[in-house]
Amino acid sequence: MDQVGRKKNHEQGVRKALLLAGMDLFSEKGYASSSVREIVSAAGVTKPVLYYYFQSKEGLFQAILDSAAEEQEVILQEALQKPGTALERIVHLYRRIYQGLMENVQLFKLINHLFFGPPQGAPSYDIERFHRRMAEVIKEIYLGGLRQGEVRAIDPEEATLLVLGVTDYCFHLDYLHPESMDPERAGRLLRLAFQGISERKTG
Numbered sequence: 001m002d003q004v005g006r007k008k009n010h011e012q013g014v015r016k017a018l019l020l021a022g023m024d025l026f027s028e029k030g031y032a033s034s035s036v037r038e039i040v041s042a043a044g045v046t047k048p049v050l051y052y053y054f055q056s057k058e059g060l061f062q063a064i065l066d067s068a069a070e071e072q073e074v075i076l077q078e079a080l081q082k083p084g085t086a087l088e089r090i091v092h093l094y095r096r097i098y099q100g101l102m103e104n105v106q107l108f109k110l111i112n113h114l115f116f117g118p119p120q121g122a123p124s125y126d127i128e129r130f131h132r133r134m135a136e137v138i139k140e141i142y143l144g145g146l147r148q149g150e151v152r153a154i155d156p157e158e159a160t161l162l163v164l165g166v167t168d169y170c171f172h173l174d175y176l177h178p179e180s181m182d183p184e185r186a187g188r189l190l191r192l193a194f195q196g197i198s199e200r201k202t203g
Contacts, residue, residue, distance in 0.1 A: 015053050017043040019067065022060045027110035031061060032121030058123045065125055068107055071100060072130060076137045086145025087194045090138060091187045094167050097134075098183055101171065108175060131164075138163045151194070166190055 021042035025034035036057050040050050054060040079093035101108040114127045139160045145151040151159070170186035 014043075014045060014049060018045065018050055018053060018060060019064055022057075023064050023104075023106050023110060026061065026064070026122075027106045027113065030113070030121070031057075031123070061123055062125065064107070064110070065127070068104075068111065069129060069133075072097070072133060075100065076133060080137060080140065085150050086141050086148075087150070087190065089141050089144075090163055091190055093137070093141075094170075094186045094190070095183070097167075098171065098174075098186070101175075102183075105175075108171075112172075112175070135160050135164060162193055163190065166193060 021039050025038055036047055036050060040047050050060065054063055075096045079089050082089050082092055111130065114122060139156050142151065142156055142159045146153060166189045167186050174181045
């Protein structure tokens with residue numbers, strides 16, 4: 001590897017270390033209670049390094065959430081382009097999001113706190129963007145299934161809320177009760193939602 005390549009790898013490593021350190025501290029202590037000194041100490045760098053890459057603690061906070069939004073978008077686009085039925089694509093989407101959250105529990109904890117906890121001095125951020133994009137993609141998948149005759153026509157907004165209700169509940173259940181974690185739970189519940197649980201009467 002040439003010198004330029006080594007420098008690029010080093011910079012990527014430093015930037016990632018700062019992002020992870022910030023994520024861990026923000027999720028555990030809250031934004032206001034996490035100092036730059038603690039962040040750079042955890043990342044193994046100095047304050048000027050943090051300022052070089054992110055300008056400020058707020059810049060680091062914004063970068064953490066922007067990076068999460070970029071990762072989410074990759075998964076959403078993958079689900080939109082994946083062949084299969086609407087149900088198959090939604091189950092695939094859930095599994096990919098679930099995998100990402102289980103690999104980045106601290107990030108999920110941070111976002112969860114921003115959604116449901118007190119502000120704790122955190123900078124303003126459009127945290128609803130995560131939920132909004134999920135809803136847009138689920139609605140698009142439902143409408144694709146409707147065009148293919150896979151699902152019956154109902155209010156697309158309510159179909160989206162139904163899917164989000166199932167998946168959000170399963171995310172939080174496994175987060176709050178890891179001892180009973182079940183990665184397949186949402187898939188089973190989504191199939192029930194798509195099939196319905198009432199007996200079909202004939203005649």
